[in-house]
Amino acid sequence: MKAMSGIFTSALTLACLGLTCGASAEIIGADDFSEADGTAVNGKLADIGGAPWSAGSQTIVGGVLDTDQVGQHSGSFLDLTRALGPGEILTLNFTSAESNGLMFDIDGYAGMSFYVGGDEKLFVGDPGGGQAVDGWALDGFAGGVIDYTGLQSEAVTGVFTYVYNTGVGVLEVTDGVNVGTAVHFYDAGLALNRFRLQSGSSDAAAIAIDSFSIFAGVPEPTSAAIALASTVIGLARSRRR
Incomplete structure (x- = not known):
């Protein structure tokens, strides 16, 4: 898969979500x-x-937070300035780096999570857990269906969005050459207010995050429709390839 179509899709989606179109963000x-x-x-x-x-x-x-440094199930938590609310879309932009450990080790998980208070609700990263496949993925907490992007590069730039009103989550990651996209259906109405970086153990999977930014915004109605259309088009293109 070539990167350009995926990057275009991400840029269009972000723009149409209101993050660059003038709507509230x-x-x-x-x-x-x-x-x-x-x-x-x-x-x-x-x-x-x-x-x-x-x-x-x-x-x-080296300007990154690498979870390879820590013991099993030891995470770094950040409270957001406020919770996501009705009508809003949460957008996570991030850049990852090569970890001192191994991110895509089948023996462990490594990634980013969103919480509502003390309850984990959304996971972005490598879910591990003896899955038959591997790579960047979306997962709801406590099991269930896992949706994979097909990309296993550790150093990527990525965009994840979660729609409060519908529960739809979309992840797109690129290593500069290849692009992977996944869609996951979470619970709707999650008032996400906490962020975590964590891996399952220090001697298995690990994730290194160079930077991230988390947006909450209310898109304009027409922009939201265009965003949905662009996402569907991007997914269709990637599946054909």
């Missing part, structure tokens, strides 16, 4: 981990967030 969480090497993540202020990071022993190295 607000950054509710972001960090580029630009602090000096060795800076502790725990207690660090994010670039945008509702509270400092709550984390284990992770430190920033």
